[in-house]
Amino acid sequence: MTTTFIIVILLLGFLITFQIAKASEYVSVMRGEEKSRKQNNRINAFLLLAFLVLGLIGVYYNNERLGHKILQFGSAASNHGVDVDNMMYITLIITGIVFVITQVALFWFAYKYQESDERKAYYYPHNNKLEVIWTAIPAIVLTVMVGFGLFYWFRITGEAPKDAMVVEITGSQFKWEYRYPGKDKVLGKKFFKVINEGASNPLGQLWEDPANHDDIYVPPGDAMHLVVNKPVKLVINAKDVIHDVGLSHFRLKMDAVPGTPTTMWFTPTKTTADMKRELNDPEFVYEISCDQLCGQGHFKMRGTIIVESQEEYDLWMAKQKPKYYLAFPDREPGYKAKADTASKIAAVTQQPK
């Protein structure tokens, strides 16, 4: 019903506007085209000025309304995020100044130099000095921006510190899975052809590699746990199509590409609890958003991260059991075989090749 109503209203508006426009054309012919043309000119010149003024007020008003909803500059929750925020700040100031100057000049000149019988246009085809100046100034300003940008960029993309913990994150339609290297601090080898989501090997770990035996697997839905102020290097994989690990609170992002692992490191500087307090939001959670279109479930491909103290992390880690023992319960130290499950175990052991 409302749809029909809206369509009818639109149609009516359409008709009325058209009739007015048509009538105005006849009126202008009757009144003398030159006269009404000049009147239109004055009206539009005034509107351009009004647009400038209202537009600048609108920019301010918009910022009042929405400014508090964005990720505040300077509130980044990682070391690299601080660099990103600084760069945004520098860029915002420079572009802001240019924006105001050029828009004001554009609309003000348009208004001021509207057609008038008293004035003749000034023949002014070029001025080399002026042009050199406004080539040189942007070039210098841009050099500054590129300089800062690259300084931060190399800091962000440089080698991860030696003591960084390593976490593997794997994307697939439409979930995130995580793997920790365990006590040996080495992620075991994987091969995509042994992936078997149904039978305890969702990542394709090669069980003959002993480095895999203590690797901890964290299933989709569970959070990735990180330690505050401890550098972390993410090893990023994808199983099917390209995904992207988007960490907006850390101001970072990296694609997950099938067949080509990527990495990204950072140091989280605020625990989840810190953020809850800072944002005054008891529900706060660090979210991992998929930022590369990956299919129809793209918009709900969500992961979460918990940043906590070393003690809390250790406590959590102590509760995790290596995937290897879930796949081969009989090989877990202290395992006692039960007769009724023996056949199941046999079935599972035959899986990896």
Add this chain to the structure above:
Amino acid sequence: MSNDANMHGHAEVITHHDVHHDEHHVHHHKETFITKYIFSQDHKTIGKQFLITGIVWAIIGGLFSVLFRLQLGFPEQTFPILETFFGKWAKGGVIQPEFYYALVTIHGTVLVFFVLTAGLSGTFANLLIPLQIGARDMASPFLNMLSYWFFFIASVIMFSSLFVHTGPASGGWTSYPPLSALHKAGDGSKIGMDLWLFSMAMFIVSSLLGGLNYIVTILNMRTKGMTMTRMPLTMWAILFTAILGVLSFPVLLSGAILLLFDRNLGTSFYLSDIYVAGQILPNEGGSAILFQHLFWFLGHPEVYIILLPAMGMVSEILSVNSRKPIFGYMAMVGSLFAIAILAFLVWAHHMFVTGLNPFLGAFFVLLTLLIAVPSAIKVFNWITTLWRGNIRFTPATLFAIGFVSLFISGGLTGLFLGNSTIDIHLHDTKFVVAHFHIVMGVASMFGMHAGIYHWFPKMFGRYLNNTLGYIHFWVTMIGAYLIFWPMHYEGLAGVPRRYLDVRDIWHSFDKFDSLNKMITVVSIIVFAMQLMFVFNFFYSIFKGRRVRTQNPWGSNTLEWTTPINPGHGNWPGEIPEVHRWAYDYGKDGREFIPQTEPVGPNESKDH
């Protein structure tokens, strides 16, 4: 009329023109409806064909954006009418995710390629090149006609893909593999994707045929006295556009063909280590990122293919209507050239977060931000062109001023995204959507509207309704800023693009309800306004106020020396000779001095 004789050189062109004139008359008496309006070889008719096809696509693409905006603005509501029209795609009146992604994909594809490439370049290159350089037609009118018909075939294929059982392509207008390569990755990666690729291949053929023709015509068929530096800036812009297209579109074609192989012949150009929908694929050794390099090697120049013609037309229109020469003609040409060169060297700035070597990324940051220098020159020169002018605000002028305003706004946000340090945060957020819609989409659309309002009298011998033109401008201008300016804030909050619903799923992104509603309402109004423009367009072709004078805008360029309704061949007599550049406005106290007027003995030398 054989134009091949004209290819040999400039001197010959002139001697041949007289001969042409006679041939031309004999030739054109036997025109039928089909040769005149359908399989026409007249560049003006082909231009109109591109324009009208472009308008049809713009309506489809625009309508799609209204549909997905409904979902974004009112995710909690149902629209039963949608189910009536789209059946299972809008089950229960709710736009399904597959449908949403198909809508955004087709919206992007048709607006970028069919409207702002074919509809913009195709229209104005065809219409203006022969008219502004003083030629009877394109170098090869037949190839020119083929160019349109390949575009038509591409359109038919793309349109048919909307009706296949599994729906059209839905991997985004960039169609990154493996998503676009794997049938199992989703409905949109099935037959719709093949049709998309075939359509793009046809489109590329079309734009290559057109582009080669534009280049050859501009270089070889200028009338006597029309040296390169006397050409209007529209010609320079179209020349650079065509060169960009000819050099970069073939790369996309190769990318598309390899993708077709991967999809249907079992090759592994883009595929490796894939486990999809519970199945292990045999492909090994390919690189998914390779496609992105091939795609963006076209994709970035494509942005300038869209933007440059708009810049050229805006330069021309601003100069004519401020009754003042364009400021810094050579700097304008030079900056177009610089933009065209740099356009080839910045493609990887779309790929900062793909795992690209950071050292390589550094060069792309440098080259990307470098584009701001020629862009700044252009903006300053446009503003200086307005300074101390005597400006007439025709709808075309207003759209040209709007173009400059939008180009500034969108260009400046490019300085955020081109800097990899910021891109690593803002990449693929709504900030990007806001940025490229303002600077490429809406700005170029403004350039196109400016061109249509300005040259409509030349195309059809009638005017568009002026009042509707003003209303059209103001609603579109205000609407464009209302839609895209606040969208930057969503991006700054980290909201990713291509998320059709954030309620109950995302804690960080679910806070822009009322903003999204406002944007949707405004975009419906703006879309309705464009429909009104389309109505004005077709109404005025038949019923518009007639053009009574040959040169209604008091313009210097050659197209206004033709009759009000020029026939095939453009000038009934000899092709006029050119004696000066196109921008002698306000010189020596005279309002304008057409290019055809010889330089007087007492005329001041300065230009």
